[in-house]
Amino acid sequence: MPERSGKQSEKQSGKQSEKQSEQRRLAVLKTYKLYVGGAFPRSESGRVYEVTDASGRWLANAPLASRKDARNAVVAARKAFPRWSGATAYNRGQVLYRVAEMLEGRREQFRAEVADAEGLSAPKARAAVDAAIDRWVWYAGWTDKVAQVAGAANPVAGPYFNLSTPEPTGVVVVFAPQESSLLGLVSVLAPVLATGCTAVVVAAERAPLPALSLAEVLATSDVPGGVVNVLSGRVAELGPPLAAHGDVDALDLTGAGPEATALEAEAAGTLKRVRRPRPDEDWTADPGTGRLLWPLETKTVWHPMGV
Amino acid sequence: MxxxxxxxxxxxxxxxxxxxxxxxxxxxxxxxxxxxxxxxxxxxxxxxxxxxxxxxxxxxxxxxxxxxxxxxxxxxxxxxxxxxxxxxxxxxxxxxxxxxxxxxxxxxxxxxxxxxxxxxxxxxxxxxxxxxxxxxxxxxxxxxxxxxxxxxxxxxxxxxxxxxxxxxxxxxxxxxxxxxxxxxxxxxxxxxxxxxxxxxxxxxxxxxxxxxxxxxxxxxxxxxxxxxxxxxxxxxxxxxxxxxxxxxxxxxxxxxxxGGKAANIVFDDAPLDQAVEGVVNGIFFNQGHVCCAGSRLLVQESVADELLDALKRRMATLRVGDPLDKNTDVGAINSAAQLARIEELTAAGEAEGAERWSPPCELPSTGYWFAPTLFTGVTQAHRVAREEIFGPVLSVLTFRTPDEAVAKANNTPYGLSAGIWTEKGSRILWMANRLRAGVIWSNTFNKFDPTSPFGGxxxxxxxxxxxxxxxxxxxxx
Amino acid sequence: MLSRPPSPSPAAAPGLADVTASDAALRRFLHGLPGVDAVGLDARAATLRTRSIKTTSKAFAIDLAIRMIDLTTLEGADTPGKVRSLCAKGAAPDPTDRDTPAVAAICVYPDLVTTAVQALRGTGIKVASVATAFPAGRAARDVKLADTRQAVADGADEIDMVIDRGAFLSGRYLAVFEEIAAVREACGGAHLKVILENGELATYDAIRRASWLAMLAGADFIKTSTGKVGVNATPPNTLLMLEAVRDFRAATGRQVGVKAAGGIRTTKDALAYLVLVNETAGPDWLSPDWFRLGASSLLNDLLMQRQKLRTGSYSGPDYVTVD
Structure with a gap:
């Protein structure tokens, strides 16, 4: 018994000194950066903007990305497309599952960031982060099944083998939901990746920090550089050049807000595939397959059967 | 050395x-x-x-x-x-x-x-x-x-x-x-x-x-x-x-x-070197202990000699021995009982008049072993053409036309798998349509994937x- | 212009002289060769890559690989000094161990053949010269032949020529055949290695056809690549060429060598190529007379591995010479 209490007091005094040093110690603040082509650059414009929590308290500065950053992000996404779309579906599934594993290890960080970003209570922030992790798992399981659900062997009337298979459309620009900084973002991004598309994400304008931190998770999760590129900044500034860009194949306008209609019209110039924003999307609900199917093209192969 | x-x-x-x-x-x-x-x-x-x-x-x-x-x-x-x-x-x-x-x-x-x-x-x-x-x-x-x-x-x-x-x-x-x-x-x-x-x-x-x-x-x-x-x-x-x-x-x-008694069908326009690999993989993979093994080689007569020469040459490079050796291609037969069954059926093959061939190959003295074996001159009536041997034993038969290949391939109560080797895509699909088997491999064999249904x-x-x-x-x- | 009917070269391909009698016959023959299934070929090469070469067999293979090296310098910046230094390295690769075998040949540009010949006198090491407007081969035939003759006159033992890939890809097989045959003639007693440039032929079917075309025209060796394009020697394309020389000998009785060049940098790579030779063409090709590795940086890695086997400790780049 005496021995035990001795240990306890030792432990207590250790805690006290820890606390004291914590009081003396000045926290190291994080410099948030963009994520483009697997690297973490500042905005080429050299600009930042202030990010605050729901009560207006300053949290950090975020890079204010420019149209040139957007251009660089599209170049990176295009460059990454052949390898990512050419990887086996099994491999993509492993990579997405790895994202879930890595995110699981950083739950505390994201709980805090999401709580600050969205003004959520601790339990609600916890639920949002856990759901975001499980969403990666959901889509990890889809990579090698989407073709089995969306493809078909077609019984054409003739001596032909006829097979329809889905293929990823290419580079997708994702305007992340404004109100759900992590769960909403994962819900729109993960399905795009699962299909084999590469993405340029415009993070939630007022709450970009969880997205910029998610980039750090992606960078250490076997996701090849350039497959996901994350920009923070103004939809009004980044949207038009991305919507008009000739090397972008699709736009997810979920978080584009009042700009959505103009961007959709801009996208018509190159006939981009567009997913319109839907009012009041519930990110906690069963995601279904809709977000998985929209960035796909169906390719049908005919081949004669004859000796 | x-x-x-x-x-x-x-x-x-x-x-x-x-x-x-x-x-x-x-x-x-x-x-x-x-x-x-x-x-x-x-x-x-x-x-x-x-x-x-x-x-x-x-x-x-x-x-x-x-x-x-x-x-x-x-x-x-x-x-x-x-x-x-x-x-x-x-x-x-x-x-x-x-x-x-x-x-x-x-x-x-x-x-x-x-x-x-x-x-x-x-x-x-x-x-x-x-x-x-x-x-x-x-x-x-x-x-x-x-x-x-x-x-x-x-x-x-x-x-x-x-x-x-x-x-x-x-x-x-x-x-x-x-x-x-x-x-x-x-x-x-x-x-x-x-x-x-x-x-x-x-x-x-x-x-x-x-x-x-x-x-x-x-x-x-x-x-x-x-x-x-x-x-x-x-x-x-x-x-x-x-x-x-x-x-x-x-x-x-x-x-x-x-069980199965799969036919591996090689046409004269096949990619021959890969066909040889496929035939070898089809029957010697896992010592032939494979229900979907390509245990019957059906080869078009016009290319039979060439293919058999190449097959024998390739079989001579198979490395039989210690399964834990990273260079071993063919390991041990799983049990004494299985070895006895393989020996019984191969003896029957010889007794029924098929010609037996194995490459020179030194087998370990302890354990259960059987050298990679080929039977030529096999007909549909031979036991080695009808019964599942479940060992490293290949029976070679020939055919002249696609119809004959289909007829011979289907002439078994089994129907687990089949292989087709030809560079002509439409023939692959024509054959695949007619073969009664649950898995058809064309220009490959013994391929498995979790996403791909398997069964007979x-x-x-x-x-x-x-x-x-x-x-x-x-x-x- | 009427092309001169090619002289059937019975010495090059006994029994197959008639297949080069006309453009049409040559096309029929080359397109009648069995196709290559790319997935199957790649898979076979990958399987052979898993062979594990240890202890005594590793020591044997490392020395054999050194003896098979065409130690190469093909840079615009090459000088006589650089070539002399390379020759010294080739003759005595490891100054700390004089038992280390010498390489097979030193491979240089034509204008440096004289330097190499002088530097290698008495060593038994061959001088190989690239020729025929290497690496692109985009020059008039006369220029290519003059290039070849000069190199031979200067003392080159071996000529590494490039085929006209443009002519091959546009289906003018007889033109390619004739050019190889003409270079063969210009070589006189020198050995001819015919570079197919697999990376530009792009398909395995084309590589098999080009291999046969070169052998029919009299190649002593067929060689994968110049080392100057994106894709050079790979295990599958080398395996395919080894099948071609194996089948060519079976058809004609004449044995042709294979040289894998470009991108082979490590001992592990080199050993993997020897496994391909051993299990595809067979032991008859396991000698510097029939298989070569065109490389520059490979030699030092082989030497470091050799030192490791000798001493039991891993070596480092400062324990081999930089030439």
Whole structure:
């Protein structure tokens, strides 16, 4: 018994000194950066903007990305497309599952960031982060099944083998939901990746920090550089050049807000595939397959059967 | 050294630690058989006793089924996403333990480490990964909006791919919400028991997976047990027939994956070098202990001599020997009984007038071994052309026209697989349409993938394993 | 212009002289060769890559690989000094161990042949020269032949020529055949290695056809690549060429060598190529007379591995010479 209490007091005094040093110690603040082509650059414009929590308290500065950053992000996404779309579906599934594993290890960080970003209570922030992790798992399981659900062997009337298979459309620009900084973002991004598309994400304008931190998770999760590129900044500034860009194949306008209609019209110039924003999307609900199917093209192969 | 002979390159045995005795895995715990009976499992390459394993009798089977039954309500009620996460965990643990399991598989089974390491184990983990993803997506699989599991699945698997057959059975069963009692083959129980430990490490609820080791009697007790709702069997056609009789008139849903006598059909416009590889892989992969093995080579007469020369040349480079050597291509025959069967059938082949050939090849003095063997001058009437040998023995027949090839290929009660070798795409599809087999490989052979359904026509069994189709066997659909 | 009917070269391909009698016959023959299934070929090469070469067989293979090296410098910046230094390295690769075998040949540009010949006198090491407007081969035939003759006159033992890939890809097989045959003639007693440039032929079917075309025209060796394009020697394309020389000998009785060049940098790579030779063409090709590795940086890695086998400790780049 005496021995035990001795240990306890030792432990207590250790805690006290820890606390004291914590009081003396000045926290190291994080410099948030963009994520483009697997690297973490500042905005080429050299600009930042202030990010605050729901009560207006300053949290950090975020890079204010420019149209040139957007251009660089599209170049990176295009460059990454052949390898990512050419990887086996099994491999993509492993990579997405790895994202879930890595995110699981950083739950505390994201709980805090999401709580600050969205003004959520601790339990609600916890639920949002856990759901975001499980969403990666959901889509990890889809990579090698989407073709089995969306493809078909077609019984054409003739001596032909006829097979329809889905293929990823290419580079997708994702305007992340404004109100759900992590769960909403994962819900729109993960399905795009699962299909084999590469993405340029415009993070939630007022709450970009969880997205910029998610980039750090992606960078250490076997996701090849350039497959996901994350920009923070103004939809009004980044949207038009991305919507008009000739090397972008699709736009997810979920978080584009009042700009959505103009961007959709801009996208018509190159006939981009567009997913319109839907009012009041519930990110906690069963995601279904809709977000998985929209960035796909169906390719049908005919081949004669004859000796 | 004046010639390029490969020095021995044995994979280290140090990664495995085989306990001297193994219990049954029932209700999340290992326990001896109720009557204390045990049997020995040996390494077929050396006849070394690897371990003693509990011999499950009826009481043990009863306990295992009861444990699976007890676990079923909670397991099947778990949200699909949570069930899936257990399976993802198992997939990851299998990946982490893959070298250990490969060595253990090779020791217990006799297959070359190159195959257990590069084929079996990657497929095992991939199978769990694939079905993990289905657990929360069953309503998209085409079996209704809310397909229900069946209950307790009794699963009996063979010795040729012990852990892979376990994965094919357990992964879809668990993903769909069933609980299982699995009986591994008598000669290869060790990796299944190691898998049980992985289930524990993964935190899988007790009773969801139960492993009972034993012989045919154990298997019969399991499939005949009143408490099982589903029977899945992979093995011989003869035992499959007996099981089908046993379950007749019961509620038990049955899937069978049985024998085969696959034709590997080579046309004169085939990519010849790859065809030779495919024929070799088709019959000598896993010592020919493969139900879908390409045991009949049907070659177009115009290219027969050329192909046979190339085949013999290639067979002469096959490296037969120590399965743990990383350079071994053909390992040991799994058991004395199987070796005797191969010897009996090859003797019959010679007696019936077929011409037997093997490359010069030195076989180890202990263990069970059979040299890669080729029979030419075989006709459809010969036993080596009709009966499943389940060994490294290839029967060569010839044909002249595509129709004749189809007729000969289909001229068997089996219908598990077939191979087609030609550079002409339309002929591949024409042939594939006419061949009565569950899997058709063209310009390749013995390819497996978790996303791809596998299973036979006719006496090769019914039901499919793998892919979306593989879910049906475990759903009330 | 009427092309001169090619002289059937019975010495090059006994029994197959008629297949080069006309453009049409040559096309029919080359397109009648069995196709290559790319997936199957790649898979076979990958399987052979898993061979594990240890202890005594590794020591044997490392020395054999050194003896098979065409130690190469093909840079615009090459000088006589650089070539002399390379020759010294080739003759005595490891100054700390005089038992180390010498390389097979030193491979240089034509204008440096004289330097190499002088530097290698008495060593038994061959001088190989690239020729025929290497690496692109985009020059008039006369220029290519003059290039070849000069190199031979300067003392080159072996000529590494490039085929006209443009002519090959546009289906003018007879033109390619004639050019190889003409270079063969210009070589006189020198050995001719015909570079197919697999990376530009792009398909395995084309590589098999080009292999046969070169052998029919009299190649002593067929060689994968110049080392100057994106894709050079790969295990599958080398395996395919080894099948071609194996089948050519079976058809004609004449044995042709194979040289894998470009991108082979490590001992592990080199050993993998020897395994391909051993299990595809067979032991008859396991000698510097029939298989070569065109490389520059490979030699030092082989030497470091050799030192490791000798001493039991891993070596480092400062324990081999940089030439």
């Amino acid at each position: 004046s010639t390029f002979e490969y020095a021995p390159a044995p994979e280290s045995r140090a990664v495995v630690d085989i306990a001297p005795s193994h219990g049954l895995f029932i209700g999340g715990e290992f326990r001896p058989a109720a009557d204390g009976k045990v049997f020995k499992t040996v390494s077929p390459a050396s006849e070394e006793v690897l371990s003693e394993v509990a011999w499950a009798g009826e009481a043990d089977v009863d306990a295992a089924v009861a444990a699976a039954r007890a676990a079923f309500p909670a397991w099947s009620a778990l949200p699909g996403a949570e069930r899936g996460k257990y399976l993802f965990r198992i997939a990851r643990l299998l990946q982490e333990h893959s070298r250990e399991l490969a060595v253990l598989e090779t020791l217990d089974n006799g297959k070359p480490i190159r195959e257990s390491r590069d084929v079996d184990l990657p497929l095992v983990a991939a199978h769990f990964f694939y079905y993990a993803g289905w657990a929360d997506k069953l309503r998209y699989a085409g079996f209704g909006d809310a397909p229900r599991p069946l209950g307790v699945a009794a699963q009996v698997i063979p010795w040729n791919f012990p852990l892979l057959m376990l994965a094919w059975k357990i992964a879809p069963a668990l993903a769909t919400g069933n609980t299982v009692v699995l009986k591994p083959a008598e000669t290869t129980p060790l990796t299944a028991l190691r898998f049980a430990e992985i289930c524990v490490q993964a935190g899988l609820p007790a009773g969801v997976v139960n492993i009972v080791t034993g012989d045919g009697a154990t298997g019969a007790a399991l499939v005949g047990h009143e408490g099982v709702d589903k029977v899945a069997f992979t093995g011989s056609t003869e035992v499959g027939r007996a099981i089908a009789r046993t379950v007749a008139g019961t509620r038990k849903k049955l899937t069978l994956e049985l 026509y006719r006496e090769s069994g019914y039901g499919r394993e793998g892919g979306r189709h593989g879910l049906e066997a475990y759903l009330d659909a």
